[in-house]
Amino acid sequence: MPRSPHIITCIKQVPGSTEVEIDDNGSLIRNAVAAKMNPFDLFAIETSLRLKEQNGATVTAITMGPPRAELILREAFMMGVDEGVLLTDRRFAGSDVLATAWTISQGILSLAPYDLVICGRQTTDGDTAQVGAEMAEFLGIPHVTNVRAILSSSDESITVEVDLPGAIQVACLHFPCLITVEKDIFQPRLPSFRRKLATRDKQVKVLCLDDLPDTDEKHYGLLGSPTKVQRVYPPRRDVTKEIVHGDPQTLAERLFHELEGRKFLQ
Amino acid sequence: MSRIIIHQEHVDNFQDILQVCPFNALERKGDEIRVNAACKLCKVCTKKFPDVFELVLVEGPTVDKKAWRGVVVWVEHDGKVVHPVTYELLGKARDLAAVIDHPVYCLLVGCNVGNMPDSLFKKGADEVFVYDDHAFKDFRIEPYAAAFEHFINEIHPSTILVGGTTIGRSLAPRVAARFRTGLTADCTKLEMQPSTDLDQIRPAFGGNIMAHIRTPNHRPQFATVRYKIFNEREACDPPNHPKIHCHSIDKNKLKSAIKVLETREKPKVKSLEEADTIIVAGRGVKKKEDLEMVEDLAKLLDAELATTRPLIEAGWADPLAQIGLSGRTVKPELIITCGVSGSVQFRAGMNGSGCIIAINTDENAPIFDIAHLGVVGDLYEIIPCLIDMIKNHVNEKC
Ligand SMILES: Cc1cc2nc3c(=O)[nH]c(=O)nc-3n(C[C@H](O)[C@H](O)[C@H](O)COP(=O)(O)OP(=O)(O)OC[C@H]3O[C@@H](n4cnc5c(N)ncnc54)[C@H](O)[C@@H]3O)c2cc1C
Ligand SMILES: Cc1cc2nc3c(=O)[nH]c(=O)nc-3n(C[C@H](O)[C@H](O)[C@H](O)COP(=O)(O)OP(=O)(O)OC[C@H]3O[C@@H](n4cnc5c(N)ncnc54)[C@H](O)[C@@H]3O)c2cc1C
Numbered sequence: 065m066p067r068s069p070h071i072i073t074c075i076k077q078v079p080g081s082t083e084v085e086i087d088d089n090g091s092l093i094r095n096a097v098a099a100k101m102n103p104f105d106l107f108a109i110e111t112s113l114r115l116k117e118q119n120g121a122t123v124t125a126i127t128m129g130p131p132r133a134e135l136i137l138r139e140a141f142m143m144g145v146d147e148g149v150l151l152t153d154r155r156f157a158g159s160d161v162l163a164t165a166w167t168i169s170q171g172i173l174s175l176a177p178y179d180l181v182i183c184g185r186q187t188t189d190g191d192t193a194q195v196g197a198e199m200a201e202f203l204g205i206p207h208v209t210n211v212r213a214i215l216s217s218s219d220e221s222i223t224v225e226v227d228l229p230g231a232i233q234v235a236c237l238h239f240p241c242l243i244t245v246e247k248d249i250f251q252p253r254l255p256s257f258r259r260k261l262a263t264r265d266k267q268v269k270v271l272c273l274d275d276l277p278d279t280d281e282k283h284y285g286l287l288g289s290p291t292k293v294q295r296v297y298p299p300r301r302d303v304t305k306e307i308v309h310g311d312p313q314t315l316a317e318r319l320f321h322e323l324e325g326r327k328f329l330q
Numbered sequence: 331m332s333r334i335i336i337h338q339e340h341v342d343n344f345q346d347i348l349q350v351c352p353f354n355a356l357e358r359k360g361d362e363i364r365v366n367a368a369c370k371l372c373k374v375c376t377k378k379f380p381d382v383f384e385l386v387l388v389e390g391p392t393v394d395k396k397a398w399r400g401v402v403v404w405v406e407h408d409g410k411v412v413h414p415v416t417y418e419l420l421g422k423a424r425d426l427a428a429v430i431d432h433p434v435y436c437l438l439v440g441c442n443v444g445n446m447p448d449s450l451f452k453k454g455a456d457e458v459f460v461y462d463d464h465a466f467k468d469f470r471i472e473p474y475a476a477a478f479e480h481f482i483n484e485i486h487p488s489t490i491l492v493g494g495t496t497i498g499r500s501l502a503p504r505v506a507a508r509f510r511t512g513l514t515a516d517c518t519k520l521e522m523q524p525s526t527d528l529d530q531i532r533p534a535f536g537g538n539i540m541a542h543i544r545t546p547n548h549r550p551q552f553a554t555v556r557y558k559i560f561n562e563r564e565a566c567d568p569p570n571h572p573k574i575h576c577h578s579i580d581k582n583k584l585k586s587a588i589k590v591l592e593t594r595e596k597p598k599v600k601s602l603e604e605a606d607t608i609i610v611a612g613r614g615v616k617k618k619e620d621l622e623m624v625e626d627l628a629k630l631l632d633a634e635l636a637t638t639r640p641l642i643e644a645g646w647a648d649p650l651a652q653i654g655l656s657g658r659t660v661k662p663e664l665i666i667t668c669g670v671s672g673s674v675q676f677r678a679g680m681n682g683s684g685c686i687i688a689i690n691t692d693e694n695a696p697i698f699d700i701a702h703l704g705v706v707g708d709l710y711e712i713i714p715c716l717i718d719m720i721k722n723h724v725n726e727k728c
Contacts, residue, residue, distance in 0.1 A: 079535075161515075165507060173372070191534045192515035194503035200471075201507035204352070206587045207471055209500040223591065228469065229495045230408050234592040235470075241587065277372060280385075290512035290548040296541045299533060307693065307704040315707045316715035319687070320723075322703055326685060327558050328607060328631055328664055329723060 069121040069179040069219060069239065071112045072172055074196070075105040075140060077133040078189045101136040104184035106252035111245050112182050113144045113253070115217055122146050124175060128156060128167050134268050141263035142255030149175065153272040158286030161190075165198035166283055170276040172203060179239035180222060185210070185246055196244040207242040208235055212249055333386055334365050340381040350378045395526050398549040400487040401427040404478075404502070405438040405450065406495055409467070412446055415493035415557040420454040422520060422560040423491055429522040435459060435487060439477045441467040451568035459485070459575045465584035468593060469497050471504055476583035478505045484577070487550050488526050494556035506552045512545030513552040518559055528553065558663075602651065607633035607664045610653060610680075611641060614669015614690065614709055618646045623713055624668055630720045636660070638676055654679040668709045672697025689713075 080098045112123045125140040127133050128151040137148030151171045159167060172178060181203070186193035193209075200207035213225040215234065224243060226233040237243070273284060282288060308318055323329050341347060341363055348356050348363065352374060357364050363382075375383040401423045406413040416436075423434045433456040438446060440462060447458040461477040478501065482490075492498040494516050506513035518540075519531035528551050530543045545551040602608065609628040611621055621635075628635045635651065642652045653660055655675040663684040670676060670688065672695055680686070681700055688701040689709050698704040705712065 161503065161513065162507060162510065165503075189535055191536065192513075193499055194506075194513060194515055197471075197500050197503035198507035201475075201504045204354075207500070207504070208588065210496050227496060227596075228593075229406075229413070229497065230596060231593050232596055233468065233590055234594075236589040236591055238587040290510070290545050291514060291543050292546055294529075294542040294544055296534075296539050299537065299540050305702060305704075307698055307701075307706060309693075309706045312707060312711035312715055315705050316712050316719060319689075319703075319705060319712070319716050320719045322687065323631070323664075323720075324723075326664065329720060330632065 067177075069115070069119060069217075070175075070177060071115060071121045071123045071180045071182060072175060072178050073105075073108050073112045073123060073125045073140070073145065074168060074181065074183045074199075075109065075125050075127050075136055076102045076184075076187050077127065077129050077136045078102045078187055099132070099135070101139055102184055102187045102189075104186055104188070104247055105136075106184075107245050107247055107249050108182045108184045109140055109143055109145060110250040110252040111214065112180075114250055115180070115214070115222075116144070116146075119217060119219070121179075124149060124178075126151065126168060126171055126175070128152070128159070128164060128171070137268050138260075138263070139255055141266055142257075142260045143253055144256075144259065148266075148268040150268050150270045151272075152270060153284070155273050155281055155285045158289060159284065160289035160291040161192055161194045161198055162290055163284055163286075163288035165195050166202055166278075166288060167276075168195070169199045169202035170278055171271055172199070173277050174271065174275065179241075181205075181240075181242040183242065183244040185244055193244070196242060200242040203240070203242065205240045205242055206237055207244070208237065209244045210246055211243045212246045214249070334375065335384050335386055336363050336365065337382055337384065338362055340379075347375075347379060347382060350375050393547055393549050395488070395549065398486050398488040398526070400433050400435045400485060400489075402435045402437055402481075402485075402487045402490045402550070403455070404490065404492040404498060405436050405446070406493040406498060407438075407440060407443075407446060409440060409442075412449055413493060413495065413557075414562065415495065415555070416450070417453045417562040418557070418560040419491045419493060419555060420450065421563040422555070423489075424454045424563065426489065426520060426522040426528070430488075430524065430526050432488060432526075433457060435485065437461075437478065437481050439466050439474055441465075447572065447574050448568060451572050452565040454563055454566070457573040457575065459577060461577050461579065463578065463584060465586075468590040469500075470586040470588045470590065471500060472586045472588070473584045474501055475504045475508065476579055477577075479508055480577065480579045480583075482509060482550060489522075489528050490550050490552045491520075492552065492554045494554040498554055502552055502554050509548075509550065511548040511550060511552065512543075513554070514543045514545070515554050517553045517555050520553060520555070527551075602634055602636055602653070602658045602660050605634040605660070605662050607631050608636050608653075608660055608662045608666075608680075608683075609633045610636045610638065610665060610667045610670055611647075612638040612667060612670030612676075613640050615641070618644075620710075621646060623710075623717075627666075627713055627717055627720075630717060630724075631664075633664075633666075638670055638673075667697055667701075668713065670697055671695050672700065 077099045123145045124147040125145045126149040183196035210227040211224045212227045215223040223236045403419045436450045436455040436458045465473045492502040514530040517530045517532045521529040611624045636653045637647045655678045659679045661682040665683040666687045686701045687703045688697040689705045693706045
């Protein structure tokens, strides 16, 4: 009998609010608000659970983060995810997209065999929407981003609708492959209290750097990150507030130039 | 950084050795085995054939920046026309290239791209590199990434700018990862250092902070930029002998595990939440017929029309068009409110908008507290004037 598909869903813990503070040294103070699951990843989880209901897939949620990121794996259990994997190691700290994608893809390799990797569209903190595609490269599998609907799936492939700039593309991807899903692809279910009780003692699998196939420290964390954040700072709110009076012709002209200057005229 | 070196003298059976790599990163060139860019340093080869493959650690990444020349703009297009974000990036690329005296290149991948290069020369490209093949008809990641990889290996460009469209944001990370280099997303400001390091500024945390990012030890350095961030240059005369380089890649690299079954045009109707521009009518609009005037303005600006709650209650518009606490929450780049007082409930649904312009006769209307531009006046006089001006502007352009 063929084994049932194995879906791996990538989820990230993010600050509870995007109203971040910056300390005097220009570092982010991220602990101010309780952390939560990246809201875009709820759609990734929901997508994997729908597929599970359809074809009996096994769903593993994986996250890279500090030890307390275990909380979002527990939340995933409460939604119906089967297994949880936490990639945590001090040497992962300071990862940019490249190092993050490398780390998670190493984690995924150690969970092989797998068929489908599902990511959210983007996070609400780093907000790059790049991790999915970089991971697919490291895994050597095809990917599509911006999936807005799943049309069908089988033991071998999945057919999806992709939201391109001017068109909708219907594409069939052979497993193994990676997709990133749009917000609103499905309405995410709420965590269930019954499952919370049932999964209370469920173990989360914890992996550190030495557990991964590649144990070269230089590929992880700050060392493995080609981008260097020089500085973070609050945006200058250069929204000038201006109230204008005058005759209709003058006012209309003012409006016209505002629209032209801001490139809202074709 | 690490890399795999090969002790060719210990190679006895090419077949077995080439097959060991799960990523097809091993190639045979004559009597030698070589590692290509697909290598993920997974070390399967060093474990299976320790005599042949050796992993060497190289202390800290360094790069010879002089070996990497050129500022590249990825050409975004729909098969027929070039997307304007490309021209905006060309304008920026010229400024960046001028600082370090590098050429500006365009990379154009597609099927029957015809005379697309012409417009690129007019907008600032020095040379255009074309990959034209039937395999590029639909966007599929493997062939596109393969062409991009080939281009980088041939040209060794220093900086690569990619439009932050759906395609750009799928392709750029894939290629950046292949070269294990940095990619900065959605930059809003770019400046070139004499060292050829690119200063990249981008918003994160939903726009609540700005980050200044560099890629100091890797080349090429990648950045994506969204549409409407930079300015196009005035078109100039194309060169007499435009430098167009046509390349093709190995047929095997054009294969894809993705089958495109259908591509259909996206229905134009957008939901309010997705709209970039919204015009709102409030109770300052006195009669249902007068909504037409506001609608005309919306059409000219390619905007969606929305209303406040009283107009919905009066049955003048579809309930889906209501903005506010008991309606839709919107975050367009531009919202123009016409005869809207700006109640707390209304504002709750739109105060995240990029630019808020309000037209209201009452200078004490609360909407002016959040407006970036407040126009105190009668919408019945101002809007028709504005409509005329926009129509003239459109006619002049044609
Ligand atoms: C202000 C700021 C700006 C930054 N800008 C850049 C930049 O331009 N370039 C760059 O390379 N790095 C940048 N970084 C670092 C980057 O945000 C982090 O490396 C982060 O780990 C991954 O990127 P992301 O949050 O943008 O994820 P995204 O790429 O937006 O995430 C997409 C999806 O990938 C999955 N995913 C992402 N992270 C994880 C995780 N930790 N565990 C499991 N799944 C995950 C989720 O499914 C998620 O929905 C920046 C960081 C900050 C603080
Ligand atoms: C629980 C609750 C939920 C609600 N939810 C919503 C909601 O989701 N959305 C919503 O919109 N409302 C909502 N409301 C109603 C809200 O309180 C306001 O009543 C409503 O927003 C007012 O709409 P308005 O600005 O169009 O009208 P008004 O408040 O009557 O304002 C009309 C404005 O037009 C100006 N004006 C008049 N003539 C002209 C002219 N010729 N040229 C230019 N300006 C002119 C006037 O100076 C005035 O400021 C809610 C209320 C409650 C209690």
